[in-house]
Structure formats: C-alpha cells, structure tokens
Amino acid sequence: MEEQSNTLKFLSEKIKDYYGIKSLINQEGVLNIFSLNHDIVFEEILDFYKIPYKDGFYKRKTNYSNIAKFKVVTSSELENGDLDFFKPNEHGVNLIKLHGSLDVFSAEDKNLFLKSYGETSFVGSNYAEIRKIEDRSLDILQRDGVRTTNELCVYDCSGELQFLRRSLLSGAHKFKGQFDQIIPVSLLQFFKKQLNATDQLTVIGYSFGDEHINDALKQWLECKSRTIVVYDPYRSYIPDGFDNYRDQFTWIKGGLTDYFLKYDSSQESWVTESKREMFNTVRDSLKSRRLGKNQTKKSR
Template sequence: MCINITNDGIEKLCKSNFYVGGKDWLKDFCKSIGKEECVECIKTKGYEDKQEEFKKITDKIRLYLKNYLQLDNVSFLFGAGSSIHLGSISIRQIPKQIEDKINEDTNIKKLFNNLIKQFSAVDIVSRTKDEEINIPLEQFLNYLLGLKFVLEKSKKVHICDELKEKEDIEKLDMLIKIIKQELFKLCDLDSISLEENRFAKSNPNIKQIMQDNGKYYYHKKLIKALLQRPLNLKRVNIFTTNYDLAFENSFDELGVQYIDGFTGFHKRTFKPESYDYDIYYPGTTTEGKVRRVERVIRYFKLHGSISWLQDKLDTFNQYGLVEKPIDLIRNNLELAGNLIIYPTSCKKEYTLDFPYSELFRQFAATITQSQSVLFCIGYSFCDEHINDIIYQALSIPSFTLVVIDYLGTKNPEIDRLKDLKDPRIIILQGEYLGDFKSFATDIMPNFHEIEMREKVTSTLRKLYESGIGEEDVSCSKGA
C-alpha cells in the first residue's frame, strides 16, 4: 500500500489518539521507531522523512489490528459516520428538507407545528445553527407512530383541537408518509451527485478521489481488505444502523455475494434462518469434499432500509416484510410511505417487534461468541439497545471492542469506555485515525501486503544476523 500523505494528514495524525486500555499508544509507537519525542516530532521533518516515519507508525497500527482481524469471529458495526462523505446527513435533528416539504400543505404544517410543541413540551422550539428543529427525527417519528396507535384504538382522543377524529388519523397518516418519503430521498445516496454532495463541495480532494475511483471507493477498499482474511476463518459480519444502500452498491460493484436475511428472486421476503446458510462450490463425487465460495459476507441492517417495505402477513411472509428494487421505489414514491425503518432508537421496550427483535438477536448471538472482536466505525453509541448488547459482550473475557471515533473527546459514551482502562477496549480517535475514509485506505490491514512485507523483513533480518553480507564482501575481495 502506497500512502501519499500530505502535510494536512501529518497534522491530523499528530492530533489523533490510539488508546489501548485507556493509554495512548501513539507516543509509544513513535518511540519504538527510534523517536524519543512524541509524534509531534514528525512535523519538523522534511517531506521524505515525514513520509517514511508516517508509514512506520501506520504500519505499527495496522500490524496491531491485524491480530484481531485474524480471530475467528470478526464483526463490524457501521453508523452514520461511514456515509457522511457520500452526502448523507444527520437525523439527530429534523432535516430542513423534511420540514420544507411539510410546510407545502397548510393543514399538515399546522398539525406538525402543534405536535412538535407537544413533543418538546415548549412553546418555542429550539433550532440548530442550520435552522433545523433540534429534535431527533427518529424519536419524533416514534412519537407520531405512538399517537397513531392510540388514535386507532380510541374514539375519544384528539391530537389537535381544530381537527375532527377522522381528520386526525388522515392528517397524521399523511404527515408520517411525507416524513418517510423525504427521508427516503435523503438516504438514497446513489441519487445524490457529487455536485449536490455538501461534503464533497467542502472537501475537493475527496471529491476528486470519488470522481476518479467511483463514489463507493472507500467502502470498496475496506470490503476488499476484509475479503483477504484467511479462508479457514468464519465469514465476516457487517452490521449497520444506516438506512442507505452504500454497502449493497459496493458489494454489487465488487461482485461480492452477501447474505442479508432475504430469500427469493421476484419476491424477496425476510427469512432470518437464511443467515445460517452459506455458499459452497459443488463437491466432487470422488473426493466427497466441498469448497467454500470465497467472496461472501454476512450483512445485517439493524434499523431497516430504504428498500424494505411493509407487506401483508401470510404463511409465506411471516414478518410482513419485502425487499424491493430501489428503482421501483424511486419511480413510485407512494411506496416510500410503507418503508420499514426503525424509529425507536431510545425506546428499548419497542425492539421486541419483528423484524428488529430477530436482527438484534442475531447481533447479540454473533458478538457474544468466544474469541470475537467488534469494530465500531462511525457509530455514536446513541442506541441504548445496541449499547446494552455490546456491554454484555464485554462480560466475556475473550471479547475485544475496537472503536473508530472521529469526534474524539466530544462523545461522552466513548470517553466512558476509555476511562474503564480495559485493555480489551481499543479506541482510535481524531480526524485521521478516527476517520472512516483514512481507516479504509491507510489503517485497515491488507493481509497479502502485510504478509509479504513480514516475509521480506524476516528474510533481511536473517541475512544480516547470519553475516551473509560480510561473507559476500570477503569472497569478492578474494576473487
């Protein structure tokens, strides 16, 4: 791997941290390559020296992480931070695009404003610097679904004095549908061009890389590195809380098979037993052996997806869930009103509903196996149910948690993990070590390259230790 690091990259590395058991090992790595000063010393060097010393430090980190990627049970959990560079936006607030669409209908706007005040229990709702309503979208959507349930079960409950009972449900249904339709547009990253991508506009270098190598360049780099793990190990598990199709598109572009819990071709329905399936080449009759297909990943969308739609329950579809081609939903946005997304990130009691109960069960069963490691990338630790499962896994001595955290000390939950000073908790923080893009391209171990580099290093060490170089010199003199 050729890492062409810029001065800006050096600055970001110097501000990063590599915590193991609460101790920052980045300084120790710097000393191990012959530098008694801290990593800041790199900044004072010439360009070539910077490149060399930067490479030595990142190699140290990659070799350290490689040990965990060689465990039998390797899982990754991706949050919103892994899709920001693709044009994704945060839904910790109510995005302005959704509010603008709601405001196009006077009655829906009036209902929306009343419900926002009821939800926040204030007359004046606070807004962010970007003029977004400072209320988590998932929590508000959960509130709306709860109101809808109450209205459907009771004939004497009103959510807005100006509306009649029947209008209540109709307007509330329309409000929920608008939110889901606009959320679909915001999460349909494949439809967001680089010119429309706010992140790309403010990061021209990243924009150029994606123009030259494809929008999903960083996702594909990480996936390709994962697929280089030894074939005798179990399949890698990728979990994500994102609704978008970044990984699905990356899998398709790479020709990677992925097991996502759905079966069928024309009608894809959710059947969780398919997670126990695997893909093998046909065995030969003489040997009676079968060989596993190499490029396969187990894939779980814990919060649902923009391609999942609600369907009627029957004997063939026991979860009432189907997966539709994304183009079909794009061309008929009415379908987006039936999106299966998870609006209850802070309401653990609701996660007993299908299909989420099954997805969380799969997550718990996977990471609580012996000799397991979980890499959390771009995940903010805001989902209480997921956090509980991770903390339960920490009760197993052989479990390791690796957190890739861009924000650094700004996340109190990750700080709490660091303060535990548990050597099984590894945290990479900062704009370089904690960034999804640099992790995918520079930090993620490349097994073939690392193994070759280790062989070269070992060969050179043996040559010098045996004194072959000196013998060659003396022989040349004798000649």
C-alpha cells in the first residue's frame, strides 16, 4: 500500500504511454490477462483508457456497501469456475489475479470474496477506495486499543463487526497446501484451463520464479505448436527448467510500453520517447531506493 501510494503521481504520467492498449483490444476483441502482481496498476490503466474489463467478481448488492464499493463472488462460485468474464464473442479484458491483490478480501469464513473498485474518474481512484477500508479499520483498532494481523476490522451495514482477510499470496509454497491461503486452488485450475485455449502466450515482467506457474507452462508447452513471447529489458536466456522448450521461446528486449507500442505508435515522437526515458530513470531510481531501504531493515 505504501508503494502504491508513493508511485501514484509517477503512474499518472507514465500511464499516458500505454495508449496502444486501445488498438490491442480492438484487434483482439477479448483479451485474457493473468496477473501475478498484487498491485492495482492494471486496473488503473484500463480505467484511464475506458476499456471495459471483468475480473470474475459480480456487481451485486452487499452487506458491506457502507464501507466501500465492492464486487463479490462466493466461494462456491469460485470452486465451480462460475465467474463473471467476457465470452469470446464479446469485447473487453478478462483480468485474473492469481496471487491475490491489494483490493481483494475474504469475509464470512472465506465464504465470500470482496473486490473493491474505484470511480474511474481519476488515476488513483482504486487506491482511494482501498484506503477508505484501511482507514475504517484503523479507526476501530485505535479506538479499542487492539491490533490484528493480516485482516481488517469493519462494521457491516447491520452494525456487526466483520473481519476482512487480505488475499496477498507470496512465498515459495503457493498453492501447495502447506499453509492457509485465501486464494483457492481452483483459481489455478481455471488458469490452466484458459491457457489450454490459446496457442501463443505473451509474458511481460515475469521472472519464471513460481514453481506452480512454471509447471503449468511446461505442461502447456508439450504441444510443440505453442509458443511464448517474452518481453523483458534485461533477460535474454531460457529460464531454468525450460531447456527442452527453447525453440518455442521468442525474446524481446522491452517492457509493457514496448508491447503496447507494437499495436499503435501513432503518438510517438522524440519528445514522448525522451520523456519515457526520463521516467524509466526515475523508476529505476525508486526501485533502487526501495531495495536499499529493505536491505537496511533486514540488517537491523
């Protein structure tokens, strides 16, 4: 949350470089995006360009509308794969976040999942909605002099105290059942099913460090006609464990902006290119400072 807050001003400028996404969606019709990130940057991008998207959650009346704007899905709907997504003949983005998100919480003993959403009228509206939930919980905890771990305390519409558990999933043992997690294994199965419906996968910003994702990719690549295009400004070598699929990989030195520019570069000029280089320098500096800060904390 701190990082999301600190980078909002940076995002509000950087987001202007992603205009190529509109041409991409017009070409694809329905685009399936599987994200391993916890942040809400992609939601902000889609809102900024007014691109319709679905994330599996339904817009229904909830008992938590007094707290924030929420979309919901039940545990049974998750387990059965009964999620709200665009069908192949429709238009928009299906956004599936496999490792949880800052804006996704479980409630009522993991029988209900909530996803907050913003007003789309300004960059940062999704963050602002999460901030409302966090602040309500903070008020209660400060009032009662208590502290909770990995969950927020809120009062629902009926005045009953509820606990919203954060969904962030990290560490080496994701989806292995070695510890309690909010995101159900069924979501990983949904990913595998959707993966089998495509012949080409574009990978952006993934380090190939998650065993459960790599296992799914290897199984998918057993069909030799399937290919992966990797956008990465630094890596140009086959990740560990993928040597047998070397010929099915294509490497492109670039990132998300470069991927979108592939579909539309009409607004490119030396001015926009120079500005982007400047933002990349700022981004790398922020990343370096963050890593240095974390190292300092560890040494203490």
